[in-house]
Amino acid sequence: MRVFICGFGTVGQGFAEVLARRMDFLEERYGCPILVTGAMDSKTYVLDRNGLDPLDLVATKQRTGRVGEDEYSDSTKVLDQAAYDILVEVSPTDIKTGGAGLRNITHALENRKDVITVNKGPLALKFNELITLARRNKCKFRFEGSVGGAMPIINLCRENLRGEKIESIRGIFNGTCNFILSKMDKGQPFDQVLKEAQQMGYAETDPTNDIEGYDSACKVAILANSVFGRNVTFDDVKITGITGITEEAIALAASRNMVIRLIGEVSETKLEVGPRLVPRGHPLSISGTLNTAQIISDLAGPITVSGRGAGRTETASAILSDLISIMDERTE
Numbered sequence: 001m002r003v004f005i006c007g008f009g010t011v012g013q014g015f016a017e018v019l020a021r022r023m024d025f026l027e028e029r030y031g032c033p034i035l036v037t038g039a040m041d042s043k044t045y046v047l048d049r050n051g052l053d054p055l056d057l058v059a060t061k062q063r064t065g066r067v068g069e070d071e072y073s074d075s076t077k078v079l080d081q082a083a084y085d086i087l088v089e090v091s092p093t094d095i096k097t098g099g100a101g102l103r104n105i106t107h108a109l110e111n112r113k114d115v116i117t118v119n120k121g122p123l124a125l126k127f128n129e130l131i132t133l134a135r136r137n138k139c140k141f142r143f144e145g146s147v148g149g150a151m152p153i154i155n156l157c158r159e160n161l162r163g164e165k166i167e168s169i170r171g172i173f174n175g176t177c178n179f180i181l182s183k184m185d186k187g188q189p190f191d192q193v194l195k196e197a198q199q200m201g202y203a204e205t206d207p208t209n210d211i212e213g214y215d216s217a218c219k220v221a222i223l224a225n226s227v228f229g230r231n232v233t234f235d236d237v238k239i240t241g242i243t244g245i246t247e248e249a250i251a252l253a254a255s256r257n258m259v260i261r262l263i264g265e266v267s268e269t270k271l272e273v274g275p276r277l278v279p280r281g282h283p284l285s286i287s288g289t290l291n292t293a294q295i296i297s298d299l300a301g302p303i304t305v306s307g308r309g310a311g312r313t314e315t316a317s318a319i320l321s322d323l324i325s326i327m328d329e330r331t332e
């Protein structure tokens, strides 16, 4: 099986490292090696149909800032030259247009390649188009890590909970906002905590997508489409961020034994992200950078999952799980 890694930053490199760690396991399970036959960053690419050493790729990227020596102007032309069966698309999220990720995923599916992605933009904007294309071309298309990183949620609902009627999912889908709100619980003002989150690497230099709730809204749209079978985009989500949360509001909540958390809510009819009052001790009152979600279904009742919503190895673990599912289906 041949894999092309598109995007070689935090997650792309993390996936290469995880693949190297699990190489023997995968070869034993499937009786053949998983070959990385190509990789691409924003400017350069490298191809080898006989397979590249994933750890050499990481070392080269870290040493030179480039994954390959050759430069490209059109990523789809690179994909056309590559020998691959599965595209792992982990280029930056663009929630306005879907960006290069949308182009690369579409191109791979049009060429009957399987795709794994954690890139939220294409999924939050063009979910149904991509799923339809994948079905039409009999391709496998998986995206577990796009919501909640390492926290299992999409495949949990679609596979382990198949047979359930899932009534709603409510969750904390952005670790940065949760970090900020939990620090505010201790009396620190928003601006100060945001600065701290940036210094600690939890928040981007431009934190808009996190604090305005856009990142959570992408995840809510992805869940609505993938778990509830709805046909929505990011634009359909009613979004309120956390920039308007004052120290007074936090104190008032605390006086009622509550905390304020940025909650994403999805059901057949609901599609919202906003600050909500949560009783202390409730599963959604957690502090820190973890993601958590509560799934309500008719037979199983409430199920709560929690885990690291971001991180190099953590996000790569979700990609590995999708890779194994695809391989299992292919070898059935």
Ligand SMILES: NC(=O)c1ccc[n+]([C@@H]2O[C@H](COP(=O)([O-])OP(=O)(O)OC[C@H]3O[C@@H](n4cnc5c(N)ncnc54)[C@H](OP(=O)(O)O)[C@@H]3O)[C@@H](O)[C@H]2O)c1
Pocket (backbone or CB within 6 Å): 006, 007, 008, 009, 010, 011, 012, 040, 041, 042, 043, 075, 090, 091, 092, 093, 100, 118, 119, 120, 145, 146, 149, 309, 310, 311, 312, 315
């Ligand atoms: N970080 C996480 O924990 C996490 C969790 C869940 C989902 N995600 C999603 O995973 C994706 C990658 O995140 P990341 O943290 O790895 O980002 P990142 O560190 O910024 O890495 C992005 C990579 O994509 C490359 N790139 C930029 N433009 C490209 C293009 N047009 N075509 C191909 N590659 C391009 C970059 O190239 P250069 O190296 O040359 O800049 C870089 O290698 C994003 O969509 C993000 O939303 C991330």
